[in-house]
Amino acid sequence: MVADIAQPIERRVGVRYESVSRMFSAHAGIIDATAEAAPGECLAFMGASGCGKTTLMRVAAALEVPDSGRVVFVRGGSEVPREQVEIGVCFQEPRLLPWRNALRNVALPLELRGVPRAHARERAQEALERVGLSSWGRALPGRLSGGMRMRVGLARALVNRPSVLLLDEPCSALDIVTRVEIEDHIARLQTDLGITVILVTHAIEEAAFLADRVCILSGAPASIAETLEIGHKSRSSNERDSGSFTATLTLLMQSMHDAARRGSG
Amino acid sequence: MKRLVDRVWPAALVIAAIVLAWDAAVRLFEIPAYLAPSPWAVVEVIAERRESLVAACWSTACTSAAGLVIACVAGVCAGAVIASNTLLYRGVYPIASFLQTVPLIAVAPLLVIWLGYGAPPTTAAAALVAVFPVLANTIDGLRGVDPAWKEVFALYHASRWQRWRKLEIPAALPHIVTGVRIATGLSVIGSIVGEFVSGYAGDRAPIGMVVMSAMRESRTDIVFAAIALSSLVGLALFACVSFVGGWLLRGWHPSGTA
Numbered sequence: 152m153v154a155d156i157a158q159p160i161e162r163r164v165g166v167r168y169e170s171v172s173r174m175f176s177a178h179a180g181i182i183d184a185t186a187e188a189a190p191g192e193c194l195a196f197m198g199a200s201g202c203g204k205t206t207l208m209r210v211a212a213a214l215e216v217p218d219s220g221r222v223v224f225v226r227g228g229s230e231v232p233r234e235q236v237e238i239g240v241c242f243q244e245p246r247l248l249p250w251r252n253a254l255r256n257v258a259l260p261l262e263l264r265g266v267p268r269a270h271a272r273e274r275a276q277e278a279l280e281r282v283g284l285s286s287w288g289r290a291l292p293g294r295l296s297g298g299m300r301m302r303v304g305l306a307r308a309l310v311n312r313p314s315v316l317l318l319d320e321p322c323s324a325l326d327i328v329t330r331v332e333i334e335d336h337i338a339r340l341q342t343d344l345g346i347t348v349i350l351v352t353h354a355i356e357e358a359a360f361l362a363d364r365v366c367i368l369s370g371a372p373a374s375i376a377e378t379l380e381i382g383h384k385s386r387s388s389n390e391r392d393s394g395s396f397t398a399t400l401t402l403l404m405q406s407m408h409d410a411a412r413r414g415s416g
Numbered sequence: 417m418k419r420l421v422d423r424v425w426p427a428a429l430v431i432a433a434i435v436l437a438w439d440a441a442v443r444l445f446e447i448p449a450y451l452a453p454s455p456w457a458v459v460e461v462i463a464e465r466r467e468s469l470v471a472a473c474w475s476t477a478c479t480s481a482a483g484l485v486i487a488c489v490a491g492v493c494a495g496a497v498i499a500s501n502t503l504l505y506r507g508v509y510p511i512a513s514f515l516q517t518v519p520l521i522a523v524a525p526l527l528v529i530w531l532g533y534g535a536p537p538t539t540a541a542a543a544l545v546a547v548f549p550v551l552a553n554t555i556d557g558l559r560g561v562d563p564a565w566k567e568v569f570a571l572y573h574a575s576r577w578q579r580w581r582k583l584e585i586p587a588a589l590p591h592i593v594t595g596v597r598i599a600t601g602l603s604v605i606g607s608i609v610g611e612f613v614s615g616y617a618g619d620r621a622p623i624g625m626v627v628m629s630a631m632r633e634s635r636t637d638i639v640f641a642a643i644a645l646s647s648l649v650g651l652a653l654f655a656c657v658s659f660v661g662g663w664l665l666r667g668w669h670p671s672g673t674a
Contacts, residue, residue: 249668250586263572
């Protein structure tokens, strides 16, 4: 099952932010953000609430137009138009349509593209299996727990077999057990499918576990104060118990504090 | 069954209390029958004239239901068109709001002039009075779709038609169902007002005409019987609409059936 959705190395897509600015007022917005996620990597944006992390994700999804700069998608060293890149987005809140059951919610992106209904539902079922909800396809969102709804949202982001996955605080509203479960799911997706992930989060553990590179935002308007490279031995659940993981947490925490101090100073 | 009984008994108790209080008041104050008959006199007259009263109810129910269907189709279609364009919304919606304040009783004679006597003008009167809540709620529902859902559709490059069919109409459905529920009671009122002006006497006379002829004969018991039965017509239509609405919203909206 993994083989048919795994991205071959040459099909993988990288994401590059080139001096992206998007201002909402004199002190709110994001200014001159430059960052890069190589194909198959996870790039995380961290910072205080309201600093503009989500705006960076929305710019990549073309839901927001930057005032200046651009987001470039790169395949095999050359730029590819955004329309040619399959992008999956998992919003902070799952945004499921309450009148559609889980399966039909997941199948929605394919239906909108005109994929025949039976085929779309088959693929939606596969995506639900991938997030561990294979037997919940007929349940309406209202009958699912918060964590399950989040996973349905993740399955919907995956159903079109994206090269780039944009995750906006995917675990912010979840309890610790469900949070770890979903983080493990995302890590497996990265390892198995080679998807490039842009992660927006304010959870240090999440960034330490999933990201290859963390950009810390600070200031008003926000800019990238620091970029940290995270070395992963493996992306398994056991990594959380390792000493290097604890060291990464400490490093991120310290950098966040420094950024906050610089921002307020 | 137990659930149904649990739901019905409080209302049944209130109705029984009102009937008993009404009967007691008629007896205690010796109110003459032409002013207020006792509830038992009303029951008696219903039993006596059941054939003509059932026919009257049926006639009124048919025109009310037809008017309601026309109002639903016209309200949803016009609402969808108006909601789709801001300029149209700004141009047409205030006029529609103004028109709904024109009293139906003043318009009913016009309907007779245009459509003649009998069912066509009463159906038109029912549709006319019922269309606004459907129209207004459709517009509110379509214009109030959660922007977060719209973004999901924008993200996957949904066409205008796909957005309308798969997002806006289902999202607006709870509003539309509420509009239709309000319109149901109004359609019966519209139908009876239409009958006052355009109805016809005889065996198949609708409720509005039964009320008018009973009033002329000072048969208050028949007027009361007609009022009670017209309420039953409204209640039956409302139950049908609530059933369909509850079925459409079942499982995902609080007003849907569990």
